[in-house]
Amino acid sequence: MIKFHPTPDLIEQFVTGTLAPAESLMVSAHCDMCKYCQELVDEKTAEFAMDHLELENVVESYDPQFDLMLANITQQPVAEAPDVSLRKSSGMDAQSTSIELDGKTFELPKTLHRLIQKKGNWSSLVGKLWQAPVDMGYDGVANFIYMEKGGSVPEHTHRGSEMTLVINGEFSDGMNEYDSGDFIYLNGEHTHAPASEAAEGCLVFSIVDQPLHFTSGIARLLNPFSHLFFR
Numbered sequence: 345m346i347k348f349h350p351t352p353d354l355i356e357q358f359v360t361g362t363l364a365p366a367e368s369l370m371v372s373a374h375c376d377m378c379k380y381c382q383e384l385v386d387e388k389t390a391e392f393a394m395d396h397l398e399l400e401n402v403v404e405s406y407d408p409q410f411d412l413m414l415a416n417i418t419q420q421p422v423a424e425a426p427d428v429s430l431r432k433s434s435g436m437d438a439q440s441t442s443i444e445l446d447g448k449t450f451e452l453p454k455t456l457h458r459l460i461q462k463k464g465n466w467s468s469l470v471g472k473l474w475q476a477p478v479d480m481g482y483d484g485v486a487n488f489i490y491m492e493k494g495g496s497v498p499e500h501t502h503r504g505s506e507m508t509l510v511i512n513g514e515f516s517d518g519m520n521e522y523d524s525g526d527f528i529y530l531n532g533e534h535t536h537a538p539a540s541e542a543a544e545g546c547l548v549f550s551i552v553d554q555p556l557h558f559t560s561g562i563a564r565l566l567n568p569f570s571h572l573f574f575r
C-alpha cells in the first residue's frame with residue numbers, strides 16, 4: 345500500500361507547471377501508480393483551468409489541414425502526425441513498457457515508458473545492487489536501481505535532493521519502510537541506508553541532483569568517487 349505521496353505543495357506546483365522537469369516527471373510517475381494523487385491532480389487542474397484559462401484557448405488540437413497549408417507555403421514535407429493509438433495497436437511498443445533484469449520483468453508506470461529507450465546498461469555495484477543510468481537530457485542524473493534480496497546502499501546523505509519512486513518491491517532505509525508506488529523526497533537533512541529484504545528484491549527509479557555523500561564505515565572511502573555512481 346502506498347504511504348508516501350508528494351506534498352500538497354509539490355502537487356500544486358506540478359499542476360501549475362512550475363516544477364522542475366525532473367520533479368515533474370517523478371510526480372507524474374507517482375500519479376500513474378496512485379489513484380489518490382491522480383484524483384487530487386485532476387481536481388487541482390480543473391480548479392487551475394477555471395481560475396487562469398479561457399476555455400477556448402485550451403483546446404489546441406492537431407490540425408492536419410493547417411500543417412498541409414504550412415508545408416505548401418514553406419515547401420517543406422508534411423510532418424507526420426503523432427499517432428499514438430496506431431503504434432500501440434501494432435504492438436511495436438509491446439516490450440517498451442517494461443524492463444527486464446535477472447529474469448524478472450518489471451512493468452513501469454506510463455510516465456516512465458519513454459525513458460526505457462534512454463536507459464543505459466545495467467552494471468553491478470557493491471552489495472547485490474544493480475544500476476542502469478538514464479539520460480534525462482536535462483540537469484539531474486537518473487538511475488534505475490535494483491536491490492536484490494539482502495542488497496543495500498551504504499549509508500549516505502545528500503548535498504542536494506534525492507527523489508525515489510518505488511516501482512516494484514519493498515525496501516527500508518532505517519527511517520521507514522517503503523512499498524510499490526511510494527514517493528520519497530529527501531534532502532541534506534536526511535541520512536539513510538536503503539536495503540531490501542523482499543524475496544523479489546526491489547526496483548526503484550531515482551533522481552539526484554548532486555552526488556551522494558557516504559557517511560559511515562568503509563563506504564566513506566567512496567566519497568571522492570561518488571560522482572561516478574549513484575549520482
Ligand SMILES: [Zn+2]
Binds near residue numbers: 346378382
Ligand atoms: Zn500519492
